Amino acid sequence: MEEPILKVEGIKKRYGKKEILRGTSLSIRRGELKILIGPSGAGKSTLLQCINFLVRPDAGRVWLEGKEIHHAQGRELHHYRQQVGMIFQDFNLFDHLTALRNVEIALVKVRRMSRNEAHDRAMAELERVGLGDHVQKYPAQLSGGQKQRVSIARALAMDPKVMLLDEPTSALDPELIGEVLAVIRDLGELGMTMLMATHQIAFAQALANEIVFMEDGLIVEAGPPEKIFGCAENERTREFCSKVMELYTDNR
Amino acid sequence: MEEWLYIQNEAAPALFRGFWVSVQLIIPSATLGLLLGILVGILRVFGNRAVSAAANLYVTLFRGIPLIVQLFVWYFGLPYWNIYLTPFTAAILGFSLCSAAYHSEYIRGALLSIKRGQMLAAHSLGFTRTQTIFSVILPQAMRRALPGCGNEIIYLIKYSSLAYMITCIELTGEGKILASDSFKFTEVFLLVGACYLVMTTLATLLLQALEARLRLPGFEHRSF
Numbered sequence: 001m002e003e004p005i006l007k008v009e010g011i012k013k014r015y016g017k018k019e020i021l022r023g024t025s026l027s028i029r030r031g032e033l034k035i036l037i038g039p040s041g042a043g044k045s046t047l048l049q050c051i052n053f054l055v056r057p058d059a060g061r062v063w064l065e066g067k068e069i070h071h072a073q074g075r076e077l078h079h080y081r082q083q084v085g086m087i088f089q090d091f092n093l094f095d096h097l098t099a100l101r102n103v104e105i106a107l108v109k110v111r112r113m114s115r116n117e118a119h120d121r122a123m124a125e126l127e128r129v130g131l132g133d134h135v136q137k138y139p140a141q142l143s144g145g146q147k148q149r150v151s152i153a154r155a156l157a158m159d160p161k162v163m164l165l166d167e168p169t170s171a172l173d174p175e176l177i178g179e180v181l182a183v184i185r186d187l188g189e190l191g192m193t194m195l196m197a198t199h200q201i202a203f204a205q206a207l208a209n210e211i212v213f214m215e216d217g218l219i220v221e222a223g224p225p226e227k228i229f230g231c232a233e234n235e236r237t238r239e240f241c242s243k244v245m246e247l248y249t250d251n252r
Numbered sequence: 253m254e255e256w257l258y259i260q261n262e263a264a265p266a267l268f269r270g271f272w273v274s275v276q277l278i279i280p281s282a283t284l285g286l287l288l289g290i291l292v293g294i295l296r297v298f299g300n301r302a303v304s305a306a307a308n309l310y311v312t313l314f315r316g317i318p319l320i321v322q323l324f325v326w327y328f329g330l331p332y333w334n335i336y337l338t339p340f341t342a343a344i345l346g347f348s349l350c351s352a353a354y355h356s357e358y359i360r361g362a363l364l365s366i367k368r369g370q371m372l373a374a375h376s377l378g379f380t381r382t383q384t385i386f387s388v389i390l391p392q393a394m395r396r397a398l399p400g401c402g403n404e405i406i407y408l409i410k411y412s413s414l415a416y417m418i419t420c421i422e423l424t425g426e427g428k429i430l431a432s433d434s435f436k437f438t439e440v441f442l443l444v445g446a447c448y449l450v451m452t453t454l455a456t457l458l459l460q461a462l463e464a465r466l467r468l469p470g471f472e473h474r475s476f
Contacts, residue, residue, distance in 0.1 A: 049372075052376060054372050054375055054376060074380065078378045078379075078380055079378070081375065081376055081377065081378045082377065082378035084376075085376075086372075086373075086376035088369060088372065088373065090369055091369075092367075092369035092370060092372060092373035093373070094370060094373065094374075094388055094392075095370070095392060095468075095470050095471070096388075096391050096392045096395065096468055096470075096471065105387065106374075106377040106378065106379065109379065109383050109387055110377060110378040110379060110383070137469075138468055138469040138470055139470060140468075140469040140470025141469050141470075151373075154377070155376075155377075158377060158378070
């Protein structure tokens with residue numbers, strides 16, 4: 001079997017007395033779309049943020065393409081983060097920059113591209129997510145769906161090897177969710193490796209290679225969508241899935 | 253008629269000289285004060301414990317001691333250690349250091365108001381901490397701090413009048429000399445006041461123009 005592109009092992013994180021992650025391990029192969037589900041507070045978001053060390057885990061190891069990441073070393077950490085795209089629930093676009101500059105800035109500052117080169121690349125990425133006409137707008141002038149698509153373009157411009165998506169549609173009005181999911185679906189079809197936390201069950205069911213159910217800082221069960229949504233082994237998984245299925249069936 | 257001749261022949265040339273000295277005090281002090289204030293603000297928010305404690309101590313001292321006392325220390329106190337500053341240099345030093353302490357407070361507040369997500373996003377793209385502060389956090393924070401910093405610059409224009417207390421004869425100093433010689437206190441100090449009003453009005457207009465230039469969608473100062 002092919003070596004996983006990204007592997008995490010034994011990630012632990014606690015805030016004060018509360019243990020958020022209790023030794024979580026998972027791996028993802030090239031081109032896979034893996035979806036994290038679970039109740040709020042299960043640790044999905046913390047896990048994603050620990051994977052690129054936005055939150056420093058208390059314990060655990062991370063490998064990208066077989067190479068272990070030593071996150072205490074600044075240079076290595078910054079290089080690693082360039083290769084792992086991150087999409088946030090609340091977009092986190094740079095509020096003082098236009099859509100175009102949002103995509104350009106990391107190319108210029110981090111990848112040391114020339115302004116011209118960065119401009120062309122940023123335009124291409126914004127067109128890819130369908131925002132070619134909005135490049136000069138500021139975040140405050142964009143809808144939630146458009147903002148999230150800019151943030152996807154911004155991450156893609158860095159040529160990431162893996163993308164981590166932290167509930168990318170949770171902050172969106174229902175009618176804007178579709179446009180963002182469509183972009184993510186297209187990425188998946190182009191072979192992007194993605195690890196995504198979401199409550200979009202229909203989307204997960206249709207496109208995920210694997211569903212990972214998390215609760216209380218632990219992975220309870222993982223498997224293909226048919227198994228997790230159809231005949232999960234663990235009772236908590238079944239309970240959670242039946243609840244969300246009920247809630248989200250109108251979105252199909 | 254006699255009044256008019258006095259103003260034209262004696263008061264105006266002296267006040268004009270003083271006005272010019274004041275401008276030469278204010279422009280470097282405002283510039284240095286703002287730059288140092290930005291630096292101190294950043295160190296207070298993003299520095300490690302020792303650095304931010306040092307920066308806080310600086311603010312406590314320079315915001316807590318009357319400016320006139322600070323000026324006396326720079327001008328009359330330093331010679332004790334064989335450091336001799338000209339009145340002009342001592343005034344600029346005193347104004348810049350005091351002004352920076354106030355600026356840093358406005359800037360600290362603005363830096364803290366920027367959402368954590370902005371920093372997370374920059375880090376996730378591979379920005380270093382310094383890059384994040386200077387290309388993401390500070391440009392946003394300065395837009396929020398600008399009204400406060402502008403206020404401090406207006407204050408600076410007025411407290412520059414303390415320079416004459418350490419024998420740097422600027423606008424107020426010239427006024428004091430004129431008035432003592434002629435006993436025309438009312439006329440002279442009304443003119444001096446008008447000169448300061450001209451400076452503060454010009455500064456206000458400049459600051460408004462700067463704010464307008466830096467205004468971006470999402471950063472408006474709304475009046476509710």
